[in-house]
Amino acid sequence: MPGAFELRELHVTRNYDLKSLIRYAHIQPGQSRFALPDELQYPCWRKHTKGAGDVLGRLRWDEPAVTIRTEFFKPEKGRFLHPQWENGGEQINRALTHAEAAVVQGFDARHVWCGTKTEIARQIGNAVPPPLARAIAQPVAERLGA
DSSP, X not given: OOEEEOGXXXXXXXXXXXXXXXXXXXXXXXXXXXXXXXXXXXXXXXXXXXXXTTTTOBOOTTSOOOOOOTTTTOGGGSSOBOSOSOBTXXXXXXXXXXXXXXHHHTOOTTOOEESOHHXXXXXXXHSOOHHHHHHHHHHHHHHHTO
């Protein structure tokens, strides 16, 4: 089994095709597939003008993140485009990295990950966020006298 990986080793992105990068460049923070011009829409999306508002969405720095799911590294699966619209005039047109998704979930740099990138993504997306687990476990432990 691959690993163990530290958080910093998981801060890598995928290689996207040119058409995907062009699509991502049209989506500002808080927007989604609905911001794309018709010629950049997937054919199946042209007929569906309602619903699935998070698909191909870009996060915003000033709003809570969406639920991190197991395929956060695929922007077509939800609102997982990096929130940085401009970085010194340069857009960041990619999904969250595994490291970024883990931090959004509340994991810290001490956590060690094992498995393939897909298996690690599943671990991140299926996890109960550590701060939530701690918030639930603490009063239960106190009540049980632990």
